[in-house]
Amino acid sequence: MSHYPLTEEQIAFYRQNGYVQLLNVLTAEELEAVRQAVDEVMTKPLEKAFDRVGHNPEYDKVFHQKVNLWREHEGIKRFVFSPKLAEIARRLAGVARIRLWHDHALVKMPGDSKPSPWHQDLPYWPMNEEGALSCWMALDDVDENNGCMAFIPGSHKVGRLDPINLVNPQDIFGFEASGHLKGIQPAVMRMPAGSCTFHNGLTFHYAFPNRTDKPRRAMIVIYMPDGTTYSGKRHICTDGLNLEVGQPLAGELFPILASSQYL
Numbered sequence: 407m408s409h410y411p412l413t414e415e416q417i418a419f420y421r422q423n424g425y426v427q428l429l430n431v432l433t434a435e436e437l438e439a440v441r442q443a444v445d446e447v448m449t450k451p452l453e454k455a456f457d458r459v460g461h462n463p464e465y466d467k468v469f470h471q472k473v474n475l476w477r478e479h480e481g482i483k484r485f486v487f488s489p490k491l492a493e494i495a496r497r498l499a500g501v502a503r504i505r506l507w508h509d510h511a512l513v514k515m516p517g518d519s520k521p522s523p524w525h526q527d528l529p530y531w532p533m534n535e536e537g538a539l540s541c542w543m544a545l546d547d548v549d550e551n552n553g554c555m556a557f558i559p560g561s562h563k564v565g566r567l568d569p570i571n572l573v574n575p576q577d578i579f580g581f582e583a584s585g586h587l588k589g590i591q592p593a594v595m596r597m598p599a600g601s602c603t604f605h606n607g608l609t610f611h612y613a614f615p616n617r618t619d620k621p622r623r624a625m626i627v628i629y630m631p632d633g634t635t636y637s638g639k640r641h642i643c644t645d646g647l648n649l650e651v652g653q654p655l656a657g658e659l660f661p662i663l664a665s666s667q668y669l
């Protein structure tokens with residue numbers, strides 16, 4: 407994968423708004439390869455903790471989710487370890503080294519589709535520090551009809567709120583710290599396949615329900631600054647690893663994906 411020419415304006419936009427949209431980041435070949443890999447892995451049963459499909463029919467209406475697919479499929483690993491994407495994440499985060507937290511495929515199925523409710527990501531993750539961010543890669547053209555994302559600009563500045571239940575969601579705008587964001591227009595992320603958004607783990611985001619007759623496929627890579635430490639909160643990616651609270655999330659399960667000698 408080649409280099410992506412991320413500009414200083416795009417970095418400033420991300421820091422100000424908590425998200426940035428980057429069009430046509432993948433080449434046609436890269437897009438086809440990751441689509442094929444996701445299609446293959448979505449039909450394969452995985453280790454139970456990482457295979458969230460088929461456990462709760464209401465959750466499945468939000469999306470079909472499979473986690474840590476880089477450990478299952480070489481094609482996904484090539485995508486997740488892509489220096490092109492990791493270097494974007496590293497520069498947006500403004501850190502010397504960026505690590506993988508986890509990946510996941512989120513496929514919004516047609517039929518009785520539910521929105522992905524307004525939420526922040528960081529409250530689900532066992533991290534003491536802030537700074538983790540996601541790359542949400544569209545594998546299909548997306549708009550409001552099939553489940554594109556939307557962000558509340560500047561909402562990452564509110565800080566870490568309580569986690570939202572994705573099936574029976576609380577109103578995130580009802581939380582005291584975020585009430586003032588209620589009037590802000592969401593930024594709707596229509597984009598062609600092979601384009602992506604990056605969002606800060608604290609940014610409020612949402613995805614529309616899929617009203618079409620085809621799945622909406624997205625592949626997400628979540629990055630964290632090197633030095634991010636374990637908070638002890640339960641999570642499928644850390645349960646059973648015998649981590650101590652305060653210990654850095656590091657090692658081969660959370661590899662460094664990009665580093666700079668200059669920072």
Ligand SMILES: O=C(O)CCC(=O)C(=O)O
Pocket residue numbers: 468469512514522527540542553611612613624626
């Ligand atoms: O794709 C979706 O439906 C929601 C995505 C999301 O919440 C995320 O990537 O953090």
